[in-house]
Amino acid sequence: MNEKDKLLYDAKAKVLKALAHPTRLWMAEQLACGERCVCEFADAVEADFSTISKHLAVLKQAGIVEVDKRGKQVYYRLKVPCILTFMNCVEAVIESQIKAHSALIK
Amino acid sequence: MNEKDKLLYDAKAKVLKALAHPTRLWMAEQLACGERCVCEFADAVEADFSTISKHLAVLKQAGIVEVDKRGKQVYYRLKVPCILTFMNCVEAVIESQIKAHSALIK
DNA sequence: TCCATATTTGGTTATTTTGCCATATGTTCA
DNA sequence: TGAACATATGGCAAAATAACCAAATATGGA
Numbered sequence A, B: 001m002n003e004k005d006k007l008l009y010d011a012k013a014k015v016l017k018a019l020a021h022p023t024r025l026w027m028a029e030q031l032a033c034g035e036r037c038v039c040e041f042a043d044a045v046e047a048d049f050s051t052i053s054k055h056l057a058v059l060k061q062a063g064i065v066e067v068d069k070r071g072k073q074v075y076y077r078l079k080v081p082c083i084l085t086f087m088n089c090v091e092a093v094i095e096s097q098i099k100a101h102s103a104l105i106k
Numbered sequence C: 001t002c003c004a005t006a007t008t009t010g011g012t013t014a015t016t017t018t019g020c021c022a023t024a025t026g027t028t029c030a
Numbered sequence D: 001t002g003a004a005c006a007t008a009t010g011g012c013a014a015a016a017t018a019a020c021c022a023a024a025t026a027t028g029g030a
Helices: A002-020 A022-031 A040-046 A048-062 A088-104 B003-019 B024-030 B040-042 B048-062 B087-105
Strands: A065-070 A072-077 B065-070 B073-078
Touching: A002 A022, A002 A048, A002 B003, A002 B024, A022 A040, A022 A048, A022 A072, A022 B003, A040 A048, A040 A065, A040 A072, A040 B040, A048 A065, A048 A072, A088 B003, B003 B024, B003 B048, B024 B040, B024 B048, B024 B073, B040 B048, B048 B065, B048 B073
Parallel strands: none
Antiparallel strands: A065 A072, B065 B073
């Protein structure tokens, strides 16, 4: 792996890392249905406002979401919608795990 | 988000987390071309053998790869090949980032 | 202008992750 | 059996992350 590759994989890993948190992943999936304002997340997620804000900042800084300030509210939306198409595969991994596990305990 | 959802998103995030490291991501992509033994990774990655072994253990524990011991060597292969289809999208994110950035400095 | 509301930022602490070293395990072959 | 090789594991220190609280900033309306 050369220098250039290393930078590329750092960049890719950063995007994945941004999604690799339950709250952020959930928020990203919500955004797949359309933009949401921070307050809407706050209602649904059991966490401090500042925590949510920081999670959104991580997604933004990774280039996954973009921001739109309108009046007092701040709206977030997916910048690259394909982000969620691969969740099917993540789910496939989980299902394969569950199967393997239930096979064990039988 | 209810209890059940929480567990689901924990599980999904765990899979993403396993891929969210440059070395692990690179190894996973290598495996998309077919199985590899640990020694092959060791040659290509500049890291301690034990480090590589631990990274592979993370992928295995996440259900992304499976192991096959053959003689003295240990071979790893992708368990759920779709894992890599979504890298296209991750790359799209990166490209959109680069574009935005180069627009700024113009 | 002053206030209430919406969101972000800074600081702190606890937890997790990473990577290296040394050591242990398992396998082949002489 | 014992040497040589391939890989895994345990332990530890450094770095990165996460969550909370308090305080700062920005906006619209009275």
